[in-house]
Amino acid sequence: MVARARHHQHDVASGTGANQRRQRGEGGYSLIELLIYSSLLVIILTIVGGMLLNTLTSKAKVLESADANAVSQLISTSVHSGVRNATALQVTDGANPDIDDQLFVITAVSSDPKALAAERVCQAWFYTESNGGAMFYRRAAAPQTFVAPTPDALANDMSGWTLLGTGLSAAFAQPVFNPDVTPDRRAVTVNFTINAGGDSSPALMSTKVTSRQGAAPSTEPTCF
């Protein structure tokens, strides 16, 4: 009897200790604690969210800038390599004076190492305000007659043309292709702006290329 009583007392004493521990770990938070916690969480999430948004915005700008840079360099390099070998060139403005569309065609010495120096190729660049301001390129063996794509072709079928880049626009008061009209010179100045940051602050690209070739003889095949 005495032993059972002691055991009971021991159980009572043991049960009291466990309850106290449960009360301490699962007792929940007070309202004050929750308010403080929520406030801190809001502050942290606000900061983190701001940083995320800023990061994503910067990322977009960097990507657009890099893309603009690549497109600009591609167009510039393309025109450079073509015009340096050009024996004749011609710039044709679009029929509509309100639109800055231009077709730039050259007759050039072939840059193919396997081709004879006497062989000629035709190359053309077409700038259009359509499609967000785009530059197209095409190339074919001479003789050829390159003409500007029609609006319908621009909208539906530009087969034969390679898109060099978009997001272009003509620089203020300057045509995209501005040929040098000095006799016996074959040179062109290329001016265009490109939306580099997506924030309406286009970058101006301007480069002048002069051919190293002599004038094409009258018997040479032409491209325009």
Added chain:
Amino acid sequence: MFLVRKAFLLLAGERGSSMLAVIGLMAVAAVATVAVAGSTMNSLGVSSATRAGVQAQSAAEAGIDDALLKLTNNTCTVANWSTSSPAAAVSVSYSTSAISDNWFNACPSRAAVRVKILATGEAVDVGVGGNTTGDARTVEAIYAYVPADTDTAGAGSALYSHNFGTFAGSSQLNSVDGSEPVVQVRHDNVSCDSTHRADTSILNADLVIADGGLAVGATCTIVGDVWATEPVALHDLAQVRGNVVAPSAESIDDTIIHGSIWTTGATVLESSAWIKGSVTAGSLSMINSAKIDHDAWSAGETTIGHSTNVITGHLTTQSLANSGPGVITGGTTAVAVGPGAGSAPAPAPFVPDWVDVDYDLTDWPGFQVATMNHGCRLADIQTVANLFTGPGIIDARECPQGVFLKENNVTLSLPQDLAIFADRFEIGLDAQIDASGATPRKLWLISPDETADGSPTCRNPSDYSDITHVFIVQAPVTAMLYTPCSIDLGFSAQWRGQLYGGTVGMAGTATLHYAPVGIPGVDLSTGMTPGAGESIAHLGARVSIRDLNG
């Protein structure tokens, strides 16, 4: 105690939430960073490739210029080479056709018509991010190639002697290509007769004596025409196969003139003299056994002294004293007041005054220069000549005894065209000058005349240049010997080229094989300086230039 424990519990509860936010932030930032870094690297690659392209393009252009310099200076010795700064690999090829696409990867030969230069330039700062599109650029340039001028204009005569000209023994003058060369003597008389032991000398050339006469005898034969400003005398079987133009002429002792004679003064024919052409003279005298196969024209008196004299053609004269009487087959026309001067001969070719050739390197573009002041023998010349990678000049004016090309069993082989300047040249024994292969080589042996006075200034008479013994200039070499002193081509020596001297003589069985050489910077035909002279091979106009892909 309670508060500390509470705070610990609060922190323990917030740890997971913050970590979640940080992980999310890091994830998004990482994605953005990767994208931005990738795009930046791509953009950097494009920009660096553009920069590399500009550098490589400039390097290629520099390579083209380097090749042009070598080709202009005729210092191209290898077909492929590299430049270091800027770095470019250069290749030179030539074509013997103006249109075909067959190219030989070598420095241009004399047969070259076009030269192609291929230069691949390399960028100093190559593209990054794997963008190698601009690391190399190739430029191809094609130029016309003008080979060495083989035009004889300006080369002058086969033999030019300013004072006197003697042809003795059985010496001969002819040309290597069958053309008829010219012997020019500016002053004094020319002889080819027994007084100089002439035996059977043959001059396959026109002879122009600008201020002197001519004596021909002892079977000496002049195959071309003769112009002289003082009397011409033929005797002892001498022959002139062309015409004779002189103030007066005497032809005796079985001499033959195969052409015609023009004299403003007397023409005297005697002892079987035979004129196969016509005679136009101030006066005509046929002593005995003389023959004129065509017409005779005498502006003054005509005397025919023996019946053995024959004029096959018509005689026109002011007066005729035919005491022989000789035979005049075509009849006679006597004009008491004189028939006039008759037909005019062909004008005498111009004999220019002496051309003073000094040591002026500007007249020798493209020639490399070496100096020599001791040795000065064939072996030394050969050693220096072998060092030249293009046409060369050896300045041997400081050699005390001149240049000694007089040794047995020694051959000077010309790897390139060569000019030697020295006060004198001693040339002889059985030394030879030749060149390997069939490429024509030129040799100039020049004792410069530093006094520009239009006449030879021989500072020391001992500075003569004799060519003796069995010395031979072999094909394909042609040589010009120039000296204001004297030149004697004797013994059995054979000279292939030209001789230009203060006094020039030929003797023995020596032979001058004429081939035009000329002297750069002067025109020996007109005596003008600067003249056309010899021109070396050089680049012509640019035919094309283009940038190549790859």
